[in-house]
Amino acid sequence: MLNEFAYCPRLGYLEWVQGEFADNDDTVEGRYHHRNVDRTQQRARPRGEGNDNEVPKIHERSVWLGAESLGLSTKIDLLEGEGRRVTPVDYKRGKRPHVPQGAYEPELVQLCAQGLLLRDHGYECDEGVLFFVGSRERVRVVFDDELVARTVQLAAGMRAVAAAGPIPPPLVDSPKCPRCSLVGICLPDELRYLTVGEGAAAPPRPLVPARDDALPLHVQHPGARIRKDGEVLQIVDDDKVIGEARLAETSQVVLFGAVHVTTPVVQELCQRGIPVCYLSSGGWFYGITHGMSHKNVELRRRQYAVAGDPARCLALARRFVQAKIANCRTLLRRNHPSPAEDLLSDLKGDIRRAGQADRLDVLLGVEGTAARRHFSAFAEMLHPDESEAATFDLESRNRRPPRDPVNALLSLAYAMLTREWTVVLFSVGFDPYLGFYHQPRYGRPALALDLMEEYRPLIADSLVLTVVNNGELRSEHFARAPGAVSLTAAGRRKFIEAYERRMSQEVTHPVFGYRISYRRVLEVQARLLARHLSDEISEYPSFTTR
Amino acid sequence: MRRVCLVSYDISDPRRWRQVYRTMRGFGEHLQLSVFSCDLTPAQRVTMIAALEEAIDRDDDQVLLIDLGPSQAQPIQQIEALGRPLSVRDRSPVVL
Ligand code: SF4
Numbered sequence: 001m002l003n004e005f006a007y008c009p010r011l012g013y014l015e016w017v018q019g020e021f022a023d024n025d026d027t028v029e030g031r032y033h034h035r036n037v038d039r040t041q042q043r044a045r046p047r048g049e050g051n052d053n054e055v056p057k058i059h060e061r062s063v064w065l066g067a068e069s070l071g072l073s074t075k076i077d078l079l080e081g082e083g084r085r086v087t088p089v090d091y092k093r094g095k096r097p098h099v100p101q102g103a104y105e106p107e108l109v110q111l112c113a114q115g116l117l118l119r120d121h122g123y124e125c126d127e128g129v130l131f132f133v134g135s136r137e138r139v140r141v142v143f144d145d146e147l148v149a150r151t152v153q154l155a156a157g158m159r160a161v162a163a164a165g166p167i168p169p170p171l172v173d174s175p176k177c178p179r180c181s182l183v184g185i186c187l188p189d190e191l192r193y194l195t196v197g198e199g200a201a202a203p204p205r206p207l208v209p210a211r212d213d214a215l216p217l218h219v220q221h222p223g224a225r226i227r228k229d230g231e232v233l234q235i236v237d238d239d240k241v242i243g244e245a246r247l248a249e250t251s252q253v254v255l256f257g258a259v260h261v262t263t264p265v266v267q268e269l270c271q272r273g274i275p276v277c278y279l280s281s282g283g284w285f286y287g288i289t290h291g292m293s294h295k296n297v298e299l300r301r302r303q304y305a306v307a308g309d310p311a312r313c314l315a316l317a318r319r320f321v322q323a324k325i326a327n328c329r330t331l332l333r334r335n336h337p338s339p340a341e342d343l344l345s346d347l348k349g350d351i352r353r354a355g356q357a358d359r360l361d362v363l364l365g366v367e368g369t370a371a372r373r374h375f376s377a378f379a380e381m382l383h384p385d386e387s388e389a390a391t392f393d394l395e396s397r398n399r400r401p402p403r404d405p406v407n408a409l410l411s412l413a414y415a416m417l418t419r420e421w422t423v424v425l426f427s428v429g430f431d432p433y434l435g436f437y438h439q440p441r442y443g444r445p446a447l448a449l450d451l452m453e454e455y456r457p458l459i460a461d462s463l464v465l466t467v468v469n470n471g472e473l474r475s476e477h478f479a480r481a482p483g484a485v486s487l488t489a490a491g492r493r494k495f496i497e498a499y500e501r502r503m504s505q506e507v508t509h510p511v512f513g514y515r516i517s518y519r520r521v522l523e524v525q526a527r528l529l530a531r532h533l534s535d536e537i538s539e540y541p542s543f544t545t546r
Numbered sequence: 547m548r549r550v551c552l553v554s555y556d557i558s559d560p561r562r563w564r565q566v567y568r569t570m571r572g573f574g575e576h577l578q579l580s581v582f583s584c585d586l587t588p589a590q591r592v593t594m595i596a597a598l599e600e601a602i603d604r605d606d607d608q609v610l611l612i613d614l615g616p617s618q619a620q621p622i623q624q625i626e627a628l629g630r631p632l633s634v635r636d637r638s639p640v641v642l
Binding site: 231 | 548568571639641
């Protein structure tokens with residue numbers, strides 16, 4: 001643990017206090033090389049006491065050691081020695097770096113900490129060995145006074161930071177960040193950009209991956225079963241394989257209606273941190289299964305504290321509503337053939353009023369008014385084919401159940417966005433049920449509803465416009481019952497595909513200027529909220545497009 | 547960044563061949579009898595290599611990893627196929 005802290009104090013804090021962890025090739029390879037070493041696990045015990053004739057040889061793998069006095073614990077890959085004199089051996093991936101000390105500081109310090117722990121346990125230990133797997137080289141490291149002093153100093157620093165907080169600030173424009181496994185969680189350049197103010201700092205380097213390594217799997221085929229075949233999920237219907245998804249490339253599994261999963265599949269998904277979402281066949285979000293909760297207890301504490309502070313709740317709520325209205329206005333400007341001037345200026349007024357609202361109920365009123373204005377013009381942004389015009393005729397927003405196709409699409413789009421946000425919030429470590437603007441109500445992910453406000457026009461409304469105006473969805477994709485309209489299975493599948501295309505689409509981030517997919521935008525947004533709650537950034541940056 | 551890697555293998559024992567085949571299906575697309583095309587992050591590549599090394603016999607089997615370059619450049623399209631056309635689907639969400 002000391003080597004992370006030596007690499008960057010913030011990294012040490014994120015991993016050891018906030019329980020953040022993310023894999024990159026270094027961590028995966030590290031684990032893989034350690035596996036050979038890990039086969040046997042033992043505790044170190046001074047040996048040979050009371051038996052002078054025989055000096056026992058020590059050769060033990062994966063030895064766990066802890067020491068109260070140092071406030072450290074560590075795992076030693078290999079312990080070699082004779083009698084009471086021992087040498088810890090630490091395995092490192094790759095080749096020996098060509099630096100005068102034989103290795104970089106984090107590695108030296110880590111090894112030296114092991115030596116100090118061994119001393120604490122009654123051994124004699126003056127040096128250690130770094131074994132570089134790539135070049136099969138042993139590098140001898142002498143624990144001289146300087147290295148020992150540095151190690152003790154770092155250990156003390158780490159204990160102080162871990163005990164008292166606050167989180168150490170990110171490194172400035174450091175070449176370490178691009179190689180850091182937590183760069184997408186830490187957001188070093190983004191934070192700096194937001195804290196010193198635009199213009200004063202260089203725009204963030206695009207260190208957050210623009211695209212997604214893993215993507216969702218949706219199954220809405222009635223009666224389908226999901227099973228595991230090696231590294232692959234197979235979706236079968238009547239023993240016929242109708243589709244597959246690789247586990248390594250799956251981010252979440254979304255099940256509509258009567259789709260079956262086996263317990264081994266659920267266990268595998270939980271282990272890999274892939275959530276399973278359960279929806280009614282119509283898309284109503286029922287629940288979610290995920291592995292053991294994220295360890296970031298500190299974040300949830302902050303969330304509860306802020307949610308209990310009416311002034312901070314109101315400030316956040318104002319930002320959510322303002323951004324939502326601003327994005328509605330942009331949608332109108334872009335998609336309406338001739339947006340009425342007073343409608344646009346009315347919405348501008350709503351944004352101002354939302355910013356001045358001094359109570360939540362006032363804010364709710366402003367939001368409602370703006371939503372009615374936006375919706376009144378929504379029909380005019382729809383231009384389906386002549387022949388389909390009757391299908392997409394729209395009078396009012398109606399929900400449960402939706403009474404016309406456009407409302408059915410809007411409801412499904414909002415439900416998908418709610419599910420998306422709930423998953424993102426869980427994965428970042430939030431409690432999705434406690435919001436700042438939306439009040440907690442049974443079974444309602446209030447924080448997800450808060451955060452999705454500004455994305456309703458950007459993702460859901462614009463998606464509905466696209467599928468209608470492109471003729472992707474037509475009257476045959478809807479089933480009509482008295483007083484209710486729903487999508488057919490084929491229609492729903494088309495709509496989900498269009499939704500996922502929208503989420504994969506790359507946009508220019510309005511604050512940071514780099515290109516990034518909508519899926520990742522949501523994650524960055526949730527992490528920015530976390531940084532705001534912990535007071536690292538004073539103002540919550542909303543996502544508004546121009 | 548993601549890179550495309552062609553993985554081909556020569557496995558002398560049918561049981562191990564089956565094991566390697568099952569492993570590889572989790573990482574890429576099956577192109578030919580013992581050839582997969584994989585679009586991998588560096589971390590996925592390391593995981594795949596670890597899984598393969600577990601499955602093969604170091605003395606009798608052989609796996610070749612042929613790096614074709616960054617995924618954005620769609621290097622798979624540079625491959626010329628005689629006979630049946632080569633089709634590799636884009637990574638995209640699965641909707642069924
Ligand atoms: S991204 Fe940079 S600042 Fe953040 S933890 Fe990693 S090394 Fe430290």
